[in-house]
Amino acid sequence: MSRYVLGVSAFYHDSAAAVLKDGVIVAAAQEERFSRKKHDPRFPRGAINYCLEEAEIDGSDLAAIAFYDDPALTADRIIRSSIAFAPESEAFFTHAVRSFFGVKPYFKELIEEMLNCEVPIYFARHHYSHAASAFFPSPFEEAAVLCVDGVGEWSTTSLGIGRGSKIEILKEIRYPHSLGLLYSAFTYFCGFKVNSGEYKLMGLAPYGKPIYEGKIREHLIDVKDDGSFRLNLDFFDFHSGLTLTNERFHRLFDGPPRVPESRITQREMDLAASIQAVTEDVMLKISRTLRDMTGAANLCLAGGVALNCVANGKILRAGIFDDIWIQPAAGDAGGAIGAAYLAGINMLGGTRPALVGAKDSQQGSFVGPEYSDDEIVTFLAQSGAAYHALDRGDDGAGKIAHLLAEQKIVGMFSGRMEFGPRALGGRSILGDPRAATTQSRMNLKIKFRESFRPFAPIVLKSRAADYFELGSDSPYMLIVAPVRAEHRRVPEASSDPEDMLQIVNAVRSTVPAITHVDYSARIQTVEEDVNPRMFAVLQAFEALTGCPLLVNTSFNVRGEPIVCSPEDAYRCFMRTEIDALVMGNYILYREEQQPVESDDSWKKEYQLD
Numbered sequence: 001m002s003r004y005v006l007g008v009s010a011f012y013h014d015s016a017a018a019v020l021k022d023g024v025i026v027a028a029a030q031e032e033r034f035s036r037k038k039h040d041p042r043f044p045r046g047a048i049n050y051c052l053e054e055a056e057i058d059g060s061d062l063a064a065i066a067f068y069d070d071p072a073l074t075a076d077r078i079i080r081s082s083i084a085f086a087p088e089s090e091a092f093f094t095h096a097v098r099s100f101f102g103v104k105p106y107f108k109e110l111i112e113e114m115l116n117c118e119v120p121i122y123f124a125r126h127h128y129s130h131a132a133s134a135f136f137p138s139p140f141e142e143a144a145v146l147c148v149d150g151v152g153e154w155s156t157t158s159l160g161i162g163r164g165s166k167i168e169i170l171k172e173i174r175y176p177h178s179l180g181l182l183y184s185a186f187t188y189f190c191g192f193k194v195n196s197g198e199y200k201l202m203g204l205a206p207y208g209k210p211i212y213e214g215k216i217r218e219h220l221i222d223v224k225d226d227g228s229f230r231l232n233l234d235f236f237d238f239h240s241g242l243t244l245t246n247e248r249f250h251r252l253f254d255g256p257p258r259v260p261e262s263r264i265t266q267r268e269m270d271l272a273a274s275i276q277a278v279t280e281d282v283m284l285k286i287s288r289t290l291r292d293m294t295g296a297a298n299l300c301l302a303g304g305v306a307l308n309c310v311a312n313g314k315i316l317r318a319g320i321f322d323d324i325w326i327q328p329a330a331g332d333a334g335g336a337i338g339a340a341y342l343a344g345i346n347m348l349g350g351t352r353p354a355l356v357g358a359k360d361s362q363q364g365s366f367v368g369p370e371y372s373d374d375e376i377v378t379f380l381a382q383s384g385a386a387y388h389a390l391d392r393g394d395d396g397a398g399k400i401a402h403l404l405a406e407q408k409i410v411g412m413f414s415g416r417m418e419f420g421p422r423a424l425g426g427r428s429i430l431g432d433p434r435a436a437t438t439q440s441r442m443n444l445k446i447k448f449r450e451s452f453r454p455f456a457p458i459v460l461k462s463r464a465a466d467y468f469e470l471g472s473d474s475p476y477m478l479i480v481a482p483v484r485a486e487h488r489r490v491p492e493a494s495s496d497p498e499d500m501l502q503i504v505n506a507v508r509s510t511v512p513a514i515t516h517v518d519y520s521a522r523i524q525t526v527e528e529d530v531n532p533r534m535f536a537v538l539q540a541f542e543a544l545t546g547c548p549l550l551v552n553t554s555f556n557v558r559g560e561p562i563v564c565s566p567e568d569a570y571r572c573f574m575r576t577e578i579d580a581l582v583m584g585n586y587i588l589y590r591e592e593q594q595p596v597e598s599d600d601s602w603k604k605e606y607q608l609d
Contacts, residue, residue, distance in 0.1 A: 003348060004057055006119075007340025008048065008111070009068035009129075009332050011103050013039045013195045016333035016419075017047035019055045020340045023353045024361065025137065027054035028419040029368045030333045033564040039196050040561075043103070043110050050369055059115025066343035067107050068335030069126035073153035074100065077175060081239060089240040122343040126152025126335065127303070128167065130327075133338030134302035135162030136345075136352055137362045138325040144296040146286060149303035149331070150180035150195075159286065161294045165345050165352040170293055176239045177231050179282055180305050182221060185236060185244040186275040190268045191258030194244065195304075199421075202310055203453050205276035206518035207503065208269030212253060213277050219252055221278065227286030264452070276310065283311045287320045299324040302338070306330035306478070307421065309522050313480040316472055328365040328476040329420035337419075364530040365476060366426055368417030371566055376584045379566040386592040390585045394540070395533045400430075400582060401540035404550060407432045408579035409446060411555055413569040414533055418562070422477040423554035424524060425458060425534035427562045427569075429578065431513060431551035433457060438513035438551055440505050445577040449558040451504050454522065457514040459549035460538050461525040467511065467549065468523055477524040477552075483509050488519055513551050524552060 007018040010031075018028035027050065032038050034046025052058060078100060082093035103110075108121055124132075130147040145160040145167060156178035160169040183201070184194045192200045223229045233239060235249040250256050258268055287299065299321040301312065307330050316324055327334045344350040353361065380387050390396030395414075403410055412428045423429075429446065431438040443451050456477050457467075464470050470481040491506035509515040528535040542548040555563045556572060563569045566583055573581040573588065574596050581588040 003063045003344070003350065004055060004061055005064050005066060005340045005344045005348070006048065006051065006062050007066045007068065007336040007338070007343070008044060008107070009335040009339070010043050010107070011041055011100075012332055013041045014331050014333040015041055015044040015047065016329070016336040017044045017051045018336040018340050019051040019057075020337075020344055021055060023341070023344055023350055025337060025363065025367050027051040027367055028329070028337055029417065030329075030419070030561070032561040033368065033417065036561060036568070038559060038561050045114060048114065054369070059117045059119060062115075062119045064120045064122055064343040064347050065111055066122045066124055066339035066347075068124055068129040068332070068339040069152055070123045071107070072123075073125070077151075077154050081176065085240040091242050092240050095242055120347070122339070122347045124339040124342045125155075127155040127158040127169065127172070128342060129335040129338035130302040131158065131160055131162070131167050131169065131300075131338065132341040133329070133334040134300035134306075134325070134327045135167055136341045137327070137337070137360050138298075138300050139355060139358050139360045140298045140300065140325065141355060142296055143298040143300045143325070144290045144294040144321070145300045145302075146290055146306075147301075147303040148179055148283070148286075148305035150184060151175045151178055156180060157286065159290045159293065161296060162300065173228060176233060177229060179229065179279060180303070181236075181238055181244070182231060183275060183279055183305065183308075185238070185249070186271055188244045189249070189253065189257045190271055191260045191262065191264075193260070198304070199307065200450065200453065201272045202276060202308055203516075204264070204269055204272040205310070206273070206516055206520065207452060208266065208271070208273035210274040210277040211270050212274035215252060216274055216278050223278070223282055223285065225285065226289040227282055227284075229282060264450075279305070279308060280311045280314050283308075284314060284318060284320070287315050287318070291320050297322045300327075301325070302327040302330045302334060304331045309478045310480045310520070312478055313520075316479060317469070317481070323472055325360060326476060326478040328362060328418070328422065328478065330478070331421070333420065362476075365419045365424060366416040366531070367419050368426075369564060370416040371584065373584045373586070376566050376586060379570070380583070380586065380588075383570060384594060385570065385588055386594075387583075387586045387588045390582070390587050392585055394536055396582065396585065396587060397533070397536035397540040399587065400537050401544055403580050404430060404432050404541055405544045407435050407438070409442065409577070411569060411573050411578045411581040412534075413555065413563065413566065413581065413583045415531075417564055420476070422524075423552065423562055424475075424477065425526065425531050425552065427555040427564070428458075429553050429555050430458075430537075431455075433511040433513040433549055433551050434545070434547055436505060436507045436512045441577075442551070442553060443504075447553065447556075447558055448576075454516040455514055455551045455553050456522040456524060457511065457549045458524045458526060458534065458538070458552035460535070460542070461527050463542070463548035464523060464525050468521060470523055474523045474525050475527070475530065477522055480520050480522045483511070483515050483519045483521055487511065511547065511549065514549070
């Protein structure tokens, strides 16, 4: 008889649920995809319902439910930290009591009320959930495990080892000393939203110079040779107040924080470059220490800092480990998978499923909802949309490739939705990487986001090495690597060093739309058995153009989650300048659609008017 385990993460950010059947991921999704509230932290009713439906079970069929952290230990940290930093911590404690004690201790009651049954509940340790989410789906029988984030209970950095069905944490760094919180402090200071804007800071870094690195090392963080570190709390407010930084921090870096949505200046570029340099140095040093501690040939990564794909690429190219594997949902959402693994193994006495060759068991991270052609065409007909059937012989790959070769922008709504923050071909917007204007057009006319933001290439695995200095697969778009020298071009000098649009539009390679200002790219490699449709589109595009890669960005506009349903995809298509939308085996062309009544309220919410 099969054994099902439900894993849940909730109440901080990126709530999610996952169901494992005999240790195999059946379904996983973030609550934001159903609620349409980005980074939704609430109890994930929509995600839980989806996972149970996908597994074709109800609550009574569950052998266990696992929560991704231990509320008692988190409460212990809040209380002890508040006492340690009193009386300055009064505001911090009051806020924490309202936000944490209002919901997190009642997970058991919430889940039992929803499922209308009693199921054994297991509370995992936060960093063990991260570690399990990184190691158990990985392709390694043994691997070093590194988890780095803001904070989980008391832990901020954990070094461990995974062997077979066991994970052991060997060393940790504890709150308030946190690399994740340090990076988030600069995210806040540079005018981006914490817990969602960190990747913007990473993307901004190549435009600047690390001129503040010395100040950061002298005043904010003491980094040892083994990668261990301590923060100077005199410059922060996260441990005692309601913001991440304080006036001493602001004076140190030449003034108050940037006002969100105001013009980005050279200061922000240089600050981004500086904290990125420090972060990479810490991650490299910790990785070397972990290799020495464990002797393991491979590395698994999770925690929010593992989404820093520039640092990941540096670790890989440093040759510290033979290979690395990063949980695609490395942040808190992935903790739902990790907690489910831990409950299945530690609570129920299960074992990790046998590895199959060199493949991971994340299934390309295509473990979210899928909609049939019948469901799609029913929605399109009800919406009054004009649509055409695609050639089923090649899933329309030839037609899609021709549109892209004509430099049309194509939305792809195909197969199961991705789990994690990256669109990997199931809920993607595609473009021609050879066109210099693709990046700025996508940013300003479709994504409605900052012009400096780079786009990622999706490339045939067999051709990746022809374009990038990449010594490993990168199926989850979590590794940045340099564009090969033979594809690089020297851009024309900018007349204004702070004109981001002019800098972005400069041609730096034969594939300028995916080449960042420092000649880097965040790469996704594709194999036929993982995503046959995207593989076919790439092959068809190469046959037409000689180019085996495309621009791939997530199917959403700024401020909204990636689309989940046909309705989500159609709505996004109709209010942007996407030229064509592929939905299952149907295609829609912008010029054939009836105009819809304009509703710009969503733009005002995100200050896009």
